[in-house]
Amino acid sequence: MKPFVQCSGIKKSFGSKEVLKGVDLIVEEGKTLVILGGSGSGKSVLLKIIIGLLKPDSGRIFIEGEDVTDYSEKELLSIRRKISYMFQWGALFDSMTVFDNVAFPLREMGVSENEVEERVAEKLSILGLKDAGKLFPQDLSGGMKKRVALARSIISEPKCILYDEPTAGLDPITANQINKLIRKMQQMLNITSVVVTHDIKSMFYVADKVAFLYEGIINFYGDIAEAEKSGSDTLKEFIYGGERNGV
Amino acid sequence: MALEKFARGIEEFGEIIILGAKTVKTVFTTKPDIPQISYQMVLMGSQSMNIVMVTGLFVGMVLAIQTAYTLAAFGAKLYIGEVVSVSMTRELGPALISLLVGGRVGAGITAELGTMNVTEQIDALRSMGADPVKKLVSPRLIAFVISLPILVLIANAMGVLGGYFISALELDISGKFYMNHVFRMLKFNDVFSGLGKTLFFAVFVTLIACRNGFKAQGGADGVGRATTSTVVLSAITILISNFFLTKLFLIL
Ligand SMILES: Nc1ncnc2c1ncn2[C@@H]1O[C@H](COP(=O)(O)OP(=O)(O)OP(=O)(O)O)[C@@H](O)[C@H]1O
């Protein structure tokens, strides 16, 4: 299997707080990797390091075999055409309408305005946002913001998408639609995906591989069946904890 | 402690210089975003027009009264037109208006960019391959470099008008006489050196404000602190650089 993203020995501290203590991780091309981990374990930090928004203190990042660790902001441009990042809290531009937010990546790439109109309208309607195009982010509910952020991250159909908790805070039906969409994007367009989630149902639906980030390192990496068999107790508790307690 | 503060000051200064270099390069090497620049200019103008008009008018009136009072002993009340127009255009208009408008506009920029930073909108720009300096800093810089001199010019005109009112209504100097004196003395150079300084002030304020916005961290609280720091630092920078720029323009 060809790795699309490879992290090796990634360390990152903020002040005296060591968040990542040597993360080794592979995301296979065309597959979906789900990253599990407790709150504050550094999942978002890891995604930001992969796309170059944060620099690791040590360790290397390879994208399609290319070492991008020390790339400047300008050199990272080519990487950012290939990988998009759906921010955990949306990070929608407040000064722009929903339509302009979703259109942003396409306009940056110089896509013609006709095509922009068409593609944005299509994505908005898939995500049930058909009538929201003219609204501003402050007029949206939390779940709508999440869907706009999702639309913005998939609009350019990049080779790889990093989803940071795409279903958190959504009702079960919408969450399910989003899971399906992530799966569909991966299967139809062969998009490599990384999904950070706390939503175990979502994990079962989308994951090819699972990685468990615990105490700054990858505590488990493998497929779901393996996780059930050989994962650490902490991981099993993470996956089945809620259900065993009869929830 | 003091040393630490000093070191942080130096670092901050370095960051502003680096941002300045990047911005200047961007301004001269990329196509200007005209819609965004005009939008920013309208915003800056509408934010500041009232302060500018009121300040200009009242400073002009005070100048006229003070001049009449101090020069009365020399029987030179007649030179009010000269004194008001020259002090207004050379010094008071540029310095006072830059201080006030700079504080207003700088605070607005830091609050906006700071909010964008803490809500990850700046990261979002970068993640989509857009350059925050090009998208956010250069349009604001160009807009303020154009707006500030215009606002100062308006304040200057209001100041002269203020002097006119006082002369005509309180000092029994005919309006026509006052105006003749204004234009007899006032040289292009006076207006030019005053406006020239404001170009520099606009650049300083925008860079300080953008840098503080990009550095704002930790929610609304952090944005508030960054904004205060912009207001203070802009004011100090304007006051100190005003001295050196005045010397420079006297040599030129
Ligand atoms: N820019 C930053 N400056 C300082 N500390 C940071 C920064 N970004 C993240 N951290 C810290 O790093 C740790 C990991 O943060 P991160 O956001 O990656 O957690 P997470 O695993 O995504 O958690 P959650 O599931 O709650 O989103 C946290 O303790 C956070 O306070």
Ligand SMILES: [Mg+2]
């Ligand atoms: Mg997170």
